[in-house]
Amino acid sequence: MSEFKFACPVCGQHMKCDSSQSGTVMECPTCFQKITAPQAPSTDDPKFIITGTKKGERPVSTAPVDSGMATPPEKDFPATTFVLIVLLCLALAAFLFRGDIFKTAPAKTAVITNAPATAPSNPAPGFSKAGNIALGRPAFASSQEDGHPVESGNDGDDTTRWCAINGGILQWWEVDLGATAVITNTRVLWEQNSIYQYKIEVSTNNANWTRAVNQTTNFTLAQTNSDYFSATGRYVRITLTGLQPGSWASFYEFQVFGSTNSAK
Helix, strand or coil, X not given: CCEEEEECCCCCCEEEEEHHHCCCEEECCCCCCEEECCCCCCCCCCCEECCCCCCCCCCCCCCCCCCCCXXXXXXXXXXXXXXXXXXXXXXXXXXXXXXXXXXXXXXCCCCCCCCCCCCCCCCCCCCCCCCECCCXXXXXXXXXXXXXXXXXXXXCCCCCCEECCCCCCCCEEEEEEEEEEEEEEEEEEEEEEECEEEEEEEECCCCCCEEEEEECCCCCCEEEEEEEEEEEEEEEEEEEEEECCCCCCEEEEEEEEEEECCCC
């Protein structure tokens, strides 16, 4: 009998056996896997190790391992998989950075303030007076601030203005057209370029009012608001229902357009 060495095909541990043990099942003393001893080599060297079975290498021409479970083949990490992962990471980063674009802007809410703002001088030069049937007519209001009386709201001068006594809402301003009129539209030049929420009503007797304009949910930033409608009445009233910070119920001119009967 000749003695030879071979390497465990699982862990590479060198094992020693003789030719009489060829083909028998042995247990590796290192990984404890059951392996089949290979056939003895044809050589007179009693210490011969089968070619290619240095410690850590797979043996050459050995019988398959009978360990009761399959050993998965070694696989290299595919380059295409790595590229795909990188692309997915970049796409995710781009989406997160662009998230702010899709955010919904918060709804604007009318806020009441008690601090008046300073209005610019002559904010709308050349503001037309033509066709204004409210020009110079008697006017009334819920309140007025010193220096900004009721009559400044329709005196035809776009450098003077009416202003309420404080920054509260539901302040109103009213004009008597002097006779029943067929009204087609109104125009108001506010104190500021801001968001004003309001309603406009008309009446024939200064007692029963009909709403002609509903801008109580207005969110348009503007210093001039024009509203077109069809209504009949002698009295026209505008009521402020919502204001932005720094704004009061105040305007330079409130104009009414349409046709009236002869003044009474």
